[in-house]
Every structure is written in structure tokens, then in C-alpha cells.
Amino acid sequence: xxxxxxxxxxxxxxxxxxxxxxxxxxxxxxxxxxxxxxxxxxxxxxxxxxxxxxxxxxxxxxxxxxxxxxxxxxxxxxxxxxxxxxxxxxxxxxxxxxxxxxxxxxxxxxxxxxxxxxxxxxxxxxxxxxxxxxxxxxxxxxxxxxxxxxxxxxxxxxxxxxxxxxxxxxxxxxxxxxxxxxxxxxxxxxxxxxxxxxxxxxxxxxxxxxxxxxxxxxxxxxxxxxxxxxxxxxxxxxxxxxxxxxxxxxxxxxxxxxxxxxx
Amino acid sequence: xxxxxxxxxxxxxxxxxxxxxxxxxxxxxxxxxxxxxxxxxxxxxxxxxxxxxxxxxxxxxxxxxxxxxxxxxxxxxxxxxxxxxxxxxxxxxxxxxxxxxxxxxxxxxxxxxxxxxxxxxxxxxxxxxxxxxxxxxxxxxxxxxxxxxxxxxxxxxxxxxxxxxxxxxxxxxxxxxxxxxxxxxxxxxxxxxxxxxxxxxxxxxxxxxxxxxxxxxxxxxxxxxxxxxxxxxxxxxxxxxxxxxxxxxxxxxxxxxxxxxxxxxxxxxxxxxxxxxxxxxxxxxxxxxxxxxxxxxxxxxxxxxxxxxxxxxxxxxxxxxxxxx
Numbered sequence: 184x185x186x187x188x189x190x191x192x193x194x195x196x197x198x199x200x201x202x203x204x205x206x207x208x209x210x211x212x213x214x215x216x217x218x219x220x221x222x223x224x225x226x227x228x229x230x231x232x233x234x235x236x237x238x239x240x241x242x243x244x245x246x247x248x249x250x251x252x253x254x255x256x257x258x259x260x261x262x263x264x265x266x267x268x269x270x271x272x273x274x275x276x277x278x279x280x281x282x283x284x285x286x287x288x289x290x291x292x293x294x295x296x297x298x299x300x301x302x303x304x305x306x307x308x309x310x311x312x313x314x315x316x317x318x319x320x321x322x323x324x325x326x327x328x329x330x331x332x333x334x335x336x337x338x339x340x341x342x343x344x345x346x347x348x349x350x351x352x353x354x355x356x357x358x359x360x361x362x363x364x365x366x367x368x369x370x371x372x373x374x375x376x377x378x379x380x381x382x383x384x385x386x387x388x389x390x391x392x393x394x395x396x397x398x399x400x401x402x403x404x405x406x407x408x409x410x411x412x413x414x415x416x417x418x419x420x421x422x423x424x425x426x427x428x429x430x431x432x433x434x435x436x437x438x439x440x441x442x443x444x445x446x
Numbered sequence: 447x448x449x450x451x452x453x454x455x456x457x458x459x460x461x462x463x464x465x466x467x468x469x470x471x472x473x474x475x476x477x478x479x480x481x482x483x484x485x486x487x488x489x490x491x492x493x494x495x496x497x498x499x500x501x502x503x504x505x506x507x508x509x510x511x512x513x514x515x516x517x518x519x520x521x522x523x524x525x526x527x528x529x530x531x532x533x534x535x536x537x538x539x540x541x542x543x544x545x546x547x548x549x550x551x552x553x554x555x556x557x558x559x560x561x562x563x564x565x566x567x568x569x570x571x572x573x574x575x576x577x578x579x580x581x582x583x584x585x586x587x588x589x590x591x592x593x594x595x596x597x598x599x600x601x602x603x604x605x606x607x608x609x610x611x612x613x614x615x616x617x618x619x620x621x622x623x624x625x626x627x628x629x630x631x632x633x634x635x636x637x638x639x640x641x642x643x644x645x646x647x648x649x650x651x652x653x654x655x656x657x658x659x660x661x662x663x664x665x666x667x668x669x670x671x672x673x674x675x676x677x678x679x680x681x682x683x684x685x686x687x688x689x690x691x692x693x694x695x696x697x698x699x700x701x702x703x704x705x706x707x708x709x710x711x712x713x714x715x716x717x718x719x720x721x722x723x724x725x726x727x728x729x730x731x732x733x734x735x736x737x738x739x740x741x742x743x744x745x746x747x748x749x750x751x752x753x754x755x756x757x758x759x760x761x762x763x764x765x766x767x768x769x770x771x
Contacts, residue, residue: 240665264668271666274659277527278713284655291656292668297649299716337659344667 190251191216191379192237192348197246199229199236206232208403209245214381214396216251216347219367219374221390221411222383224400225424230383231272233400234350237381238269250348250379264292268341272352275333276325282336283321286312289343311342315369330357338366342373349373351382355389367393391415391430392437399423412438421445448724452507455728459506459735460499463742465491476500497629503731505628506748508636509689510699510730511723515644516682516689517700518722522654522715523678524572526583528763530701531564531686534586535593537697539567540690541621542597542604548617549608557635561687567593568683623696623749625734632692639688643681648723651715654678658713696749698756699726705763 192214199207206229214220222230235241237248239255248255255263268289276285289311290304300308312318315335320328325336334357341349354370355363367389374380374395381398384390390397390411397414399407401423407414420428420440427443460472467487474486475495485492513531520529531537543563547555574589575582601621609617619626653674656664661671689696703726704718711717730748733755737748 235662238666240662260670261668264666267666269662269666271659271662274663276658276660277525278658279708280658280713284712284714285658288655288658288667291652294652296653297646299652 191218192248192250192381194237194248195246197233197236197248198244199232199241200244201232201241206403207236210400210403210405212398212405212408214379214398216379217374217377218380218395219370219393220379220381220396220398221394222381222398222400223385223387223390223415224406226385228400229403230385230400231352234269234352234381234383238267238350239263240269261292264344266346267348267350268344268346270334270338270341270349270351270354272356273330274337279324279326281321282317282323282325282328283308283312285325285336286339286343289340292344307345308339308343311339312336314342315339316365331359331362334358335362335366338369346378348379349381351380353385354382355384355386363389387415387420387424387428388440391440448721448728452724452727452731455731456500456503456507459503459731460495462735462739463499465494467491467495471495472500501630501633502625502628502734505632505636505692506625506730506734507727508633508640509625509693509696510703510726510728510733512636512640512644512685512689512726513696513699513730514703514722514726515647515719516685518704518715518719519647519654519678519682520700521704522657523675524583524586525657525660526586527705528583528587528701528760530698531682532695532697532700533760534590535567535571535597536564536683536686537690537695538594538597538601539563539565539570540687541695542567542601543687544691545601545604545617545621549604557639557688557691560691561684563597564683564687564690565680567597568679619747620694622747623694623752624737624745624747625693626738626745626747628692635688635692639685643684643688644723647678647681648719651717651719654715654719694747694749696730696752698752698760699730701763702756702759703729705759 194213195211197207197210210233222233224230232241236243239248243256250266258266287300287304287308290300290308293304294300312321315338317335317339320332325333328336334354338354354366358366370380370382394411397408397411398405399414399419406423407419417428417430420426425445427445429441430438431441432438457469457472461467461469471486472495475492477483478485479496487495517530520531520534521527540560540563543559544556547559571586571589571593574592575586605617653669656667656669665671704722707718707722707725711721733751734748737746737751740746
């Protein structure tokens with residue numbers, strides 16, 4: 184079922200129980216390096232929980248999570264935070280931090296407990312902000328940004344961690360269509376640069392057009408996974424989502440999907 | 447510059463009050479007691495400076511700094527801008543612990559009992575706030591009020607059963623927050639707390655920064671969230687316990703000073719913590735000076751002064767929150 188991924192993320196039998204309830208039930212999944220993997224599935228399928236488990240910030244009841252040659256569950260916290268970054272959905276703060284300050288939080292894994300950020304840290308944070316196209320916002324108060332602007336600032340914070348594995352929970356939420364496309368293009372650039380990217384997406388059209396691989400989650404199980412074109416078929420969409428789907432491919436365009444209700 | 451302001455506050459605050467003492471006299475007396483030269487003052491006035499005013503003012507400074515640091519820590523870790531040792535019940539818990547051992551004898555255990563009281567009260571507040579769902583700022587304050595009320599009632603009960611005559615007024619003054627009884631041993635207790643809890647916390651501002659977007663976010667930045675939360679809150683309880691054991695429950699210092707400093711320099715903890723400590727020290731020195739000089743020769747408990755200033759600030763913060771949300 185799963186794609187062999189010697190240099191990417193490879194998780195086996197991952198099991199997560201929250202408040203006694205089994206949310207993730209012995210999942211095997213993988214994400215190859217240098218590619219964008221979309222994590223899709225209906226609401227409540229466990230996408231967000233799986234991402235948090237793969238980021239190893241949720242206690243996993245059982246399973247192995249490897250990244251390249253490293254066992255992520257055995258890694259030290261700080262090393263892990265230099266390896267993995269997670270962009271949460273709707274993370275907010277009440278503190279009137281400047282955008283530059285928020286991005287520089289991403290450098291904390293590189294700093295000692297009692298030390299402050301260095302010139303090098305500041306430069307990397309500035310770069311990250313530039314990468315997401317938010318340099319002009321550096322001195323703005325983060326509490327006054329729109330949801331989409333804040334989402335991009337948090338992506339910049341994740342990039343400041345210089346991760347080799349980037350996990351994103353609905354990174355296109357709150358974004359208008361042009362920002363959605365530029366974010367997905369950015370994820371592709373990062374993947375081309377060697378980062379392993381996995382994003383939970385609820386928009387199947389975006390997933391089919393912009394991901395190299397998909398993992399389809401339903402009811403806490405992986406129901407399909409593999410290269411996007413071969414995996415995300417009308418049949419599968421009908422099985423998992425209960426709607427008719429038609430994949431539309433046109434020369435020079437990314438594929439898209441037309442949906443219609445089932446009978 | 448702020449350090450200089452604190453030193454100046456100490457110097458000038460000592461000169462306030464009867465006995466006509468100048469700043470030069472103050473430093474002369476300090477140098478004399480450090481073994482450097484004769485005192486410029488005759489023994490009685492020298493004693494007023496060295497035995498009464500100086501320890502009291504140093505205690506005020508340490509208490510102000512400690513409570514401000516405790517306030518910043520609690521606001522950061524609970525992500526609650528209204529958190530403060532007084533509002534979340536720590537001060538009442540510490541008072542209860544202190545009163546219990548004070549009246550059952552053994553003054554030596556006082557700071558430890560106060561710390562224990564603060565810690566238990568903190569745990570009770572957080573458990574109560576989380577017992578019926580997600581911990582929200584409002585619910586935490588309500589839980590703090592409940593814990594405060596209970597600790598206050600038990601404290602009153604102990605006092606009612608055991609205290610007689612003159613000590614009644616003394617203990618009431620202490621409960622309201624007073625530095626009138628602060629001598630060198632009080633300076634020692636407060637200084638030790640600043641050293642073991644205040645300084646390490648002040649230096650680990652980046653760790654508190656990591657909590658800006660919540661626990662999950664802190665975890666992704668490599669922070670051990672559970673351990674850090676308890677270490678930091680224990681530090682706040684150590685500070686509160688020590689400060690309450692020397693000065694009673696002085697309210698609002700941990701709330702108003704960090705907010706004022708945040709308005710000036712922003713919320714980054716590397717800056718916020720040391721500045722809040724220094725501003726807190728200056729603030730409480732002057733609040734206490736006002737408390738002992740305004741109605742001279744009668745003295746107000748300094749807790750009344752801080753409450754008169756702090757309560758309206760608290761109300762303003764509440765009003766601003768409603769506008770925001």
C-alpha cells in the first residue's frame with residue numbers, strides 16, 4: 184500500500200488514543216522526500232490528529248515513526264524541533280508581538296535556555312519572512328493581521344526552524360485563491376529543495392492539482408495512498424466522500440475535479 | 447538606567463519621614479555598616495536608617511520585583527493576561543500557610559509554609575478551572591476567587607480562635623499587606639527567593655516566549671511543556687510564598703506592573719521580565735513610602751495603596767478584553 188520512502192517519513196502502526204477514545208488506529212503511512220504529500224479525508228477522519236502524532240507532540244500509544252535514518256520518537260526534543268516543523272491550524276496569540284518577533288520564535292530550538300537570539304538567527308528569520316512574501320509586514324502587530332496573513336507568518340515561523348520535515352494542518356484555510364496557489368507553489372519549491380512536505384487539505388481540487396502523493400484517511404484508517412494521479416480516482420472519491428466526481432485534465436493546466444451529488 | 451532609578455528610589459525613600467535625613471547620610475550610614483568609615487549620623491538616627499528604614503525599603507523593592515516576576519510568569523504560562531498571584535489565590539494560600547505556622551509557633555518555617563500554601567492554592571485553582579472543561583481566563587479568575595475565599599475563611603477562623611489583644615491589629619495589618627515589620631531577616635528571605643527563583647526565571651525569557659501561541663506551539667519548538675509549566679509555576683509560588691511571608695498579601699503588583707511595562711517595550715520576555723522586576727521594585731518602594739507618610743503618624747498597610755491603584759487598572763483591562771472579543 185504505502186510508497187517506499189527511504190529518505191522521507193515512514194510511519195508504521197501509529198496508534199493514538201485521546202481521552203480513552205481511539206482516534207488513530209494502527210496507521211501505516213509514508214511521505215517521500217522531495218515531494219508534496221496531501222493528507223485528505225472527510226471531517227473527523229483524524230487528519231489533524233495524525234499530523235500532530237507524526238510531529239511527535241501527541242503521545243502515541245504504539246507505532247514507529249522514522250524519518251530517513253532517524254527514529255523520531257526517540258529523538259531529543261530540541262533536535263526534533265530542528266528537524267520537524269508543524270504549521271497549526273488557527274494558532275493565535277493575545278500578545279502584541281511584531282511579525283518579526285513571531286517568526287524569530289522559530290529559532291528557539293537553536294538557542295540555549297538562557298540565551299537570546301543571535302544576528303544569525305535574525306537573518307534566518309528575515310529570510311523566512313521574505314520567502315512567504317511578508318517582509319513588508321515585519322513590524323506589524325501580529326494580533327492585527329487577517330487570518331490569511333497570520334497563516335503565512337506562522338508558515339514563516341516554521342521555515343525559520345529550518346525543518347527537513349514540514350507538516351501543515353490546512354495551510355490554505357483563510358487564504359484567498361491567489362494566496363492559496365502561491366502557498367502551494369511555495370510548498371513545491373520547498374519540496375524541490377529537499378524538504379519532505381505533508382499537508383492536510385480538505386479541498387480535493389487543490390489536492391489533486393498540487394500534490395505528488397496522497398494519503399486518504401477515513402475513520403482513523405488509511406483507505407488508500409500512493410501517487411496522486413493513480414490514487415485519487417473518481418471511484419475512491421465516491422467511496423470515501425459519497426459524491427460523484429469527474430477528474431478534468433486539460434493541456435497546460437493542473438487537473439481539477441467536478442463534483443455532483445450522488446442521485 | 448532603571449537600575450539607577452531603583453537605587454535612587456531606595457536612597458530617597460529612606461530620607462522620607464521624621465528625623466531629617468539626607469541622601470548623603472543614607473550612603474554614609476550604609477558605608478559605615480559595610481565597615482568603611484564612620485557614620486555621619488548619631489547612633490539614634492543611624493539606627494533609624496540602618497535598622498528600620500533601609501531593611502524595610504529593600505524588602506519593599508524585593509517584594510515588588512518578586513511579585514512582578516511571578517505575575518509575568520503566570521500570565522505567560524496560563525496565557526491569561528489577568529493572571530496574578532493575588533487574583534489566582536496564591537497569596538491567600540500563602541497567607542493561610544503563614545498564619546497557620548505563625549500561630550502554632552515556629553517562625554523559622556514561615557516562608558516554607560507560605561510556599562506550600564501558595565502551591566496548594568495554585569493547584570486547587572488550576573484543577574477547579576479545568577474541572578468543567580477548557581481552562582479559560584475568566585474561569586481561572588473565578589476559580590481563584592473561590593480558592594481565595596476558602597483560604598481567607600480558614601485564615602480568619604484560625605485568627606479568631608487564637609489571637610487576642612494587641613496582636614490582632616498587627617496580624618490584620620500583615621494580612622492586608624504591610625511592610626511595617628520588615629527587618630533584615632525579611633530582606634534575607636526575600637533576597638534568597640529572588641536569587642533562587644527570580645533570577646533564573648528572568649534569564650529564561652525565551653522559554654516563556656515559546657508559549658505565545660499556546661502549548662502545542664511551544665511543544666513544536668522543542669519545549670517540554672508539562673515540565674516547564676510546573677517548574678515556572680513552582681517558581682512563581684516560591685516567589686509569592688517568600689514575599690507573602692515577609693509582607694502579607696500585597697495585591698495587584700503582579701498585574702499592573704507587567705501590563706504597564708508591556709505597553710512600553712512590548713511582550714518579549716527577555717526584556718519584559720527584567721524591566722517588570724525593576725519597575726515593580728521602584729513601584730512598591732514608593733507605594734510603601736506613601737503608605738507610611740501620607741497619614742503620618744498613622745500608617746496604612748501598603749496593600750491598601752496597591753489595591754487603590756490596582757483595582758481600577760484591573761477594571762480597565764477587563765473592559766478592554768470585552769472590546770477585543
